[in-house]
Amino acid sequence: MNSNSPINLHxxxxxxxxxxxxxxxxxDNKITGIGHQLSDQIxxxxxxxxxxPKQPMIPYPxxxxxxxxxxxxxxQIMAIEAHYRCEVxxxxxxxxxxxLEMHRLLxxxxxFSTLAFAVQFPKLLEKSVVNSAIIRTxxxxxxxxxxxxxxxxxxxxxxxxxxxxxxxxxDSIQVIDKRLGYFEKQLIRKTVLSNLLExxxxxxxxxxxxxxxxxxxxxxxxxxxxxxxxxASLLPGSLHMEPVKTDFHKGTIGDSWHRSWxxxxxxxxxxRLITQLTSVILKTDINLMVQPFLSGRDxxxxxxxxxxxGQIISHISKSQHNHYIxxxxxxxxxxxxxxxxxxxxxxxxxxxxxxxxxLNLNPIKYHVR
Amino acid sequence: xxFNVNREYLSFNLLxxxxxxxxICALILxxxxxxxxxxxxxxxxxxxxxxxxxxLIVYTAGVNYSDKNITSIVLRNSRLIFTVLIVIIIxxxxxxxxxxxxxxxxxxxxxRDRFWHxxxxxxxxxxxxxxxxxxxxxxxxxxxxxLLNQTDRPVPFKIPHPPLKTAGTFSFRVxxxxxxxxxxxxxFLYIFLFWGAYLSPIVFGVSGIGNITAIxxxxxxxxxxxxxxxxxxxxxPHLIEEQIxxxxxxxxxxxxxISLVLGLILLRN
Numbered sequence: 170m171n172s173n174s175p176i177n178l179h180x181x182x183x184x185x186x187x188x189x190x191x192x193x194x195x196x197d198n199k200i201t202g203i204g205h206q207l208s209d210q211i212x213x214x215x216x217x218x219x220x221x222p223k224q225p226m227i228p229y230p231x232x233x234x235x236x237x238x239x240x241x242x243x244x245q246i247m248a249i250e251a252h253y254r255c256e257v258x259x260x261x262x263x264x265x266x267x268x269l270e271m272h273r274l275l276x277x278x279x280x281f282s283t284l285a286f287a288v289q290f291p292k293l294l295e296k297s298v299v300n301s302a303i304i305r306t307x308x309x310x311x312x313x314x315x316x317x318x319x320x321x322x323x324x325x326x327x328x329x330x331x332x333x334x335x336x337x338x339x340d341s342i343q344v345i346d347k348r349l350g351y352f353e354k355q356l357i358r359k360t361v362l363s364n365l366l367e368x369x370x371x372x373x374x375x376x377x378x379x380x381x382x383x384x385x386x387x388x389x390x391x392x393x394x395x396x397x398x399x400x401a402s403l404l405p406g407s408l409h410m411e412p413v414k415t416d417f418h419k420g421t422i423g424d425s426w427h428r429s430w431x432x433x434x435x436x437x438x439x440x441r442l443i444t445q446l447t448s449v450i451l452k453t454d455i456n457l458m459v460q461p462f463l464s465g466r467d468x469x470x471x472x473x474x475x476x477x478x479g480q481i482i483s484h485i486s487k488s489q490h491n492h493y494i495x496x497x498x499x500x501x502x503x504x505x506x507x508x509x510x511x512x513x514x515x516x517x518x519x520x521x522x523x524x525x526x527x528l529n530l531n532p533i534k535y536h537v538r
Numbered sequence: 539x540x541f542n543v544n545r546e547y548l549s550f551n552l553l554x555x556x557x558x559x560x561x562i563c564a565l566i567l568x569x570x571x572x573x574x575x576x577x578x579x580x581x582x583x584x585x586x587x588x589x590x591x592x593x594l595i596v597y598t599a600g601v602n603y604s605d606k607n608i609t610s611i612v613l614r615n616s617r618l619i620f621t622v623l624i625v626i627i628i629x630x631x632x633x634x635x636x637x638x639x640x641x642x643x644x645x646x647x648x649x650r651d652r653f654w655h656x657x658x659x660x661x662x663x664x665x666x667x668x669x670x671x672x673x674x675x676x677x678x679x680x681x682x683x684x685l686l687n688q689t690d691r692p693v694p695f696k697i698p699h700p701p702l703k704t705a706g707t708f709s710f711r712v713x714x715x716x717x718x719x720x721x722x723x724x725x726f727l728y729i730f731l732f733w734g735a736y737l738s739p740i741v742f743g744v745s746g747i748g749n750i751t752a753i754x755x756x757x758x759x760x761x762x763x764x765x766x767x768x769x770x771x772x773x774x775p776h777l778i779e780e781q782i783x784x785x786x787x788x789x790x791x792x793x794x795x796i797s798l799v800l801g802l803i804l805l806r807n
Contacts, residue, residue, distance in 0.1 A: 288775035289687070290774070291771070292773050360774075361775055362774075365778065517780060519778035519779050519780060520778065
């Protein structure tokens with residue numbers, strides 16, 4: 170066996186600025202190990218909520234500049250509401266689900282951007298970036314009215330959606346839907362991209378559970394699964410949602426192709442859900458929040474929130490002596506980073522970037538100092 | 539240490555600048571019209587092919603002046619560039635073998651004829667074997683472009699940073715000039731060998747084609763080729779080395795050798 174000096178792999182995330190550096194050890198063209206210094210730099214993402222719902226969260230400066238952490242804010246609010254049994258009006262719940270689904274679309278298009286980046290596929294990159302730009306533009310319209318950092322409050326939402334937002338969203342969804350055909354062709358047909366993705370980075374069901382993977386990374390490893398994007402308890406009765414069915418396969422189950430395919434199917438499902446939500450929201454009476462009552466006792470609990478990339482683990486704590494609730498959150502990407510070695514060992518050197526992209530390391534930038 | 543960095547910096551820039559100059563000088567072997575026949579040589583095609591191989595040697599040698607950490611990547615890339623160049627060279631040699639000439643001027647002369655008094659007698663239309671080689675030449679030029687553009691940032695969203703660590707942006711520009719001259723040489727070779735160079739596809743009178751018209755047709759063909767290359771380059775991801783090696787040595791290379799041999803047999807008969 171010939172072993173060679175490690176390769177220094179430069180891996181850019183979807184923003185084209187955050188650079189992750191990996192050292193890949195290889196022998197006979199197979200990866201024998203992957204080293205990185207991320208473990209020393211990782212911190213939990215902290216959110217502090219003021220208990221007075223009229224003055225919601227104090228933002229943690231480094232992180233809250235983009236809509237990409239919308240899910241953490243809602244995770245914290247929902248954790249508090251679940252613990253203190255706060256009511257949320259139906260209108261607010263619908264708006265929250267709408268924004269969460271937009272966040273899911275943003276996350277998955279960022280996934281495809283990073284993948285296109287890694288394989289240097291300009292046309293796919295352009296289409297992914299354009300789609301994520303559409304979502305960002307819509308979210309920035311809400312940001313102009315009320316900062317997205319402070320949009321979710323305990324008991325509901327801070328303000329209503331801007332005028333014309335639903336109509337803009339409906340038009341944008343149609344535009345995105347038309348563009349999805351290209352993504353589907355690239356994955357379903359016998360293309361260079363699907364050839365690159367098939368049979369690389371295979372994670373077996375047992376391995377996926379051992380690595381504590383969740384979300385699309387887990388579902389891609391399961392032979393057949395039907396699952397829902399949003400848990401039934403969050404959906405009002407007026408909405409009907411079909412489960413995501415993983416019944417089309419190529420390559421080997423658990424490979425990079427399946428992780429890409431699952432995310433594509435979630436995009437399709439999310440678009441259908443948003444289309445339903447836009448019509449239901451317009452028919453629902455506007456009620457932004459129900460005043461919550463939070464008892465003054467100490468609290469310390471763990472809350473799991475399932476969203477785009479899997480299970481977000483939130484550690485929520487409150488002292489009875491102060492007014493703040495502190496949440497420390499971990500994206501599921503931390504489990505991926507911890508187990509990168511076991512996932513990549515034995516794979517081809519040239520497939521390293523493809524496998525890293527298929528696991529979606531984008532959220533790690535919010536954990537790194 | 540500072541002296542060594544300066545020496546490496548100068549050597550790197552000198553090497554690539556010299557190679558760019560050689561590539562640009564090799565372009566004078568290509569005639570651009572009847573009145574400007576370029577430098578005539580019976581082995582002009584072979585000289586161009588030797589230039590192509592020289593570019594590969596320069597690319598591999600350039601690694602000595604780059605960041606040592608990426609040496610292995612560049613060496614692997616060199617192997618791939620060699621594989622791609624071999625296909626391009628065999629496609630070029632198939633034309634020379636079919637027409638029994640290494641002279642670019644003679645190859646253009648043969649393409650002046652007409653098939654059935656209508657179709658231009660360009661080599662791409664001459665026989666199925668040359669047509670196949672023309673397609674392979676085109677496809678492998680796209681692959682060559684992919685290999686030369688192995689950067690961490692894809693265009694057009696950010697300026698790509700140089701794959702080889704250099705002392706400054708001047709070296710990056712020298713590298714880009716080298717890539718440009720290399721691709722210009724390949725473009726000219728393709729157009730002249732397969733697409734009739736400056737010859738018009740439209741039937742003209744006995745007097746033939748004027749200089750300005752000839753240069754115009756040459757420019758149209760080059761622009762069309764570059765646009766098609768760009769369209770195909772954008773529409774597929776970069777192939778990894780296993781795909782290129784498998785494709786080339788399992789399918790393309792045997793087909794090319796067979797077509798080359800068949801071409802020579804047909805010519806002999």
